[in-house]
Amino acid sequence: MDETRRDRDIEGRAHNARPRDGLGRPLPYGTAGVERQPEGVVRTPEETVREAQRLLDAGMPFHAHEVFEDAWKSGPDAERELWRGLAQLAVGLTHAARGNTTGGARLLRRGAAALAEFAASGGAGECGGTPVVTAYGIGIGPLTGWATDLAARVEDAGAPVVDAAAEAPRLRADS
Known part of the structure; x- marks a missing residue:
């Protein structure tokens, strides 16, 4: 199989059909990889959170990012x-688990900022003036704290590569 070809869908748009590992890294054609998330799936917010949490818990934040991207x-x-903020957190965790500390930290902080912006726009409830939970039970405060903490830890010189499953955040404030 031609390793340099660009896979195309029936409309001619680029679509990478190469197999991927659990962190979304492309594998050689013909290699058994992790089943990819189908693109363009419309889910309810509750289904999105449930599926993304399942993937995060399995150490597959790249795939969780694709679920969030569909919702976005x-x-x-x-x-x-x-x-968008949740997708960025998942990609940040992906990069951190791949050993890309700079990109991981940057995306974790960018995702936390997007979540804070969403909360500030009235998208989440408040507790003592601090945005905490969305209508879907997503804990904005705990997630932004998790992302900020993880970003600092991965940037620490000599820090070990992150284990994506062990570092998976809890999306719902009640779990």
């Missing part, structure tokens, strides 16, 4: 920052 693209504009 198909959801209402008012929730765009929520799903």
